[in-house]
Amino acid sequence: MTAWTQSPRKVAVIGTGVIGNGWIIRFLANGFDVVAYDPVEGAKTRTTQIINNAWDSVEQVGLHPEADQNRLTFVSSIKEAVKEADLIQENVPERIELKQQVLADIDQHAKQDAIIASSTSGLKPTILQEKMDNPEQLVVAHPFNPVYLLPLVEIVGGEATTQNTINKAYQIYELANMKPMIIEKEIEGFIADRLMEALWREALHLVNDGIATTEEVDKAxxxxxxxxWAQMGPFMTFHLxxxxxxxRHMLEQFGPALKLPWTKLEAPELTDELKECVINGCESHAGERSVAELERKRNEFLVKLMDLVEDYWP
Amino acid sequence: MTAWTQSPRKVAVIGTGVIGNGWIIRFLANGFDVVAYDPVEGAKTRTTQIINNAWDSVEQVGLHPEADQNRLTFVSSIKEAVKEADLIQENVPERIELKQQVLADIDQHAKQDAIIASSTSGLKPTILQEKMDNPEQLVVAHPFNPVYLLPLVEIVGGEATTQNTINKAYQIYELANMKPMIIEKEIEGFIADRLMEALWREALHLVNDGIATTEEVDKAxxxxxxxxWAQMGPFMTFHLxxxxxxxRHMLEQFGPALKLPWTKLEAPELTDELKECVINGCESHAGERSVAELERKRNEFLVKLMDLVEDYWP
Incomplete structure (x- = not known):
């Protein structure tokens, strides 16, 4: 893995909506210098308010020794924002042409060794890098709201992205105290949003069909x-x-339900190959730990979580 | 709401797999008498082990003053199990004919005012009650694993179910320290499993298409x-x-994504009517609380949760 020659400590944030501001707070809290750009009137004032509203939380998570809200500068052009940045994080609205144009613009003024990252929720990097002169510097780095608290970031390269760019992106997000996940195959929606979007569309169908209110869906x-799901994903959950x-038992018991209309989403055929793939995946993830052992650990967590969450349920 | 004439304190549990045993532990922990029946060899020994493995957790949640593991009896027939029960909870495998037959059998021997509840994950109560002489006593009461810890139970009546049965079921699950949710319209998979099943099927597609491993899906x-999602559902999450x-802003920004292939599930048309329904639902659920206020509360929770969960991630 090619490393940065020196610790990358300067980031540019282009577009300061909910996600852009989330990045600003995360980077400041982790000791980076941040230069921000957003053409919208009053953007700086709004960002300052949002930092104030969120700073307590990142303080409680634990600040980097060099974290300082004053290490944020707002500038008045993309050029000025990106020229010294090691990482440029793009967060403009989810329209392909707009993103392509902004990324090409960033590319004109970025350093040769900078990482240019798009926060897109699901557009493919190969499409985003089409208009760039240096497409090899582009990755998708897709975070989750609130960006300053949730650790997941999906890193996806396009056809022109180099492995070196992916490696460096991985490193810089680790420095920002995140859990980066590299997605090898490019696909619309990547992984997390595909899962969320399936649930979200089903939720919209339930409301649209008059089966449930938004509040009932949330309670469910x-x-x-x-x-x-805060502690284990759908596969380990079903393993238990x-x-x-x-x-193995779960697929025998609930495999047939994949044929039933329990959602509007058609299931894949549960072939022996898919079965073995899922079973082996869970068993290797569980490693030496028996189901009973995993259960005890999960229970210990759930007891503490329920004690905690009760005061925070709406 | 018609009440029980006296506090219902006797339950029968038919079928002692993962879900049946989960019910046994929940009812014992909440001070009920439990009579169990399962024809499988060694069922009693297995249940005893599972109670031992889980008892610490329910103790930490807080036991009912009359909770006692010795209030569990195993008997050798359905008849004997159900004859004095206020609530009979059926948990046999997810096969329609088997469930219909067991429920009809239960019905023959149950008290006239007993609630007969099926734990089915998604079969419609109208179908389950087809072979019963007293179908008005039948509800679906669908819990979530681990049943002794997770509070949600979906209550669904079939065409022949009386409102009195639904009301009494609601009360008894509240006595068992749960958060019952009554589902008015009968639909395969009810609400929670439709949401979970959509996510689960998408997860299987990702694995089947070689996009992600089971472990990557779980991390995502x-x-x-x-x-x-431990604290707020998909609607309030997107509201924030x-x-x-x-x-309102969220639907403007991400509404168009419903047309993109971000999941294998087709979205409903985002009509003005659906939009208003979703926006009003969220606004009424949020009540007087501003988004900023909800955010501060969510952040407070997330900071504590992340501190807690770190030791429990696999």
Whole structure:
């Protein structure tokens, strides 16, 4: 893995909506210099308010020794914002042409070794880098709201992206105290948003069909599966629901339900190959830990979580 | 609401797999008498082990003053199990004919005022009650694993179910320290499983298409959206992601993404009517609380949650 020759400490944030401001707070809290640009009137004032509203939280998570709100500068052009940056984080609205144009503009003024990252929720990097002179510097780095607290960032390269760019992006987001996940195959919506979007569309169908209110949908998540998903994802959750035999038993028991109309989404055929892939994945993830052992650990967590969350449920 | 004439304190649990045992532990912990039946060899020994493995957790949640593991009896027939029960909870495998037959059998021996509840994950109560002489006593009461910890239970009546049965079911699950949710319209998969199943099917597609491993899918949830969903569901989450304007802004920004292939699930048409319904739902759920206020509360929760969950991530 090619490393940065020196610790990258300067970032530019282009576009300061909810996501852009989230990045600013995360980078400031982790000791970076941040230069921001947004053409909207009053952007700076708004950002300052939002930093004030969120700073307590990042302070409680723990600030980098060099973290300082005063290390933020607002400038009046993309050129000025990006010229010295090691990482440029683009967060303009989710329109392909706009993003392509802004990224090409950034590219004109960025350093040769800078990482140019788009926060897009689901557009493919190969499309985003089409208009760039140096497309090899572009990655998608897709965060989750609130960006200053949630650790996940999906890193996706396009056809022209170099491995060196991906490696450097991985490193810089680790320095920003995140859990980067590199997505090898380019696909619309990447991984996390595909999962969320499936749930979201089903939720919209339920409301649209008059089955549930928005509040009922929310309760159906928070009082049930949502409690589990903070600690383990859908695969490990079902591995534990399968009892001693784990995912193998689960697929036998609930495999047939994939044929039932339990959602508007058609399931893939549950072939022997897919079955083995899922079972092996869960078993290797569980490693030496038995289902009973994982259960005890999960229970310990859930007891503490429920004690905590009760005061925070709406 | 018709009340029980006296506090219902006797339950029967038919079928002691993962879900049946979960119910046994929840009812024992909440001071009920439990009579269990399962024809499988060694069922009693297995249940005892599972109670031992889980009892610490329910103790930490807080036991009912009359909670006692010795209030569990295993018997050797459905008849014996159900004859004095106020609530009979059926948890046999997810096969329609089997469930219909067991429920009809339960019905033959249950008290006239007993609630007969099926734990089915998604079969419609109208179908389950087809073979019963007293179908008005049947509800679906669908819990979530681990049943002794997660509070959600979905209550769904079939065409023949009386309102009195629904009301009494609601009361008894509240006595068992749960958050019952009554689902008015009967639909396969109810609400929670429709949401989970959409996400689950998308996850299987990702693995099947070689886009992600089971472990990557799990990380994409736990390090991101999963952290939020313990406290707020998808609608309130997006209400907050919309900034000051909440869901209204969110739908403007991400409405067009419903046309993009971000999941294999087709979205409903985002009509003005659906838009208003979703926006009003979120605004009424938020009540007097501004987005900034909800954000501060969410942040306070997330900071504590992340401090807690770090030791429990796999």
């Amino acid at each position: 998540i928070t009082y049930g599966a949502g409690l589990r 629901a399968g009892g001693e035999q784990g995912m | 949830i736990t390090y991101g959206a999963g952290l939020r 992601a919309g900034g000051e304007q909440g869901m």
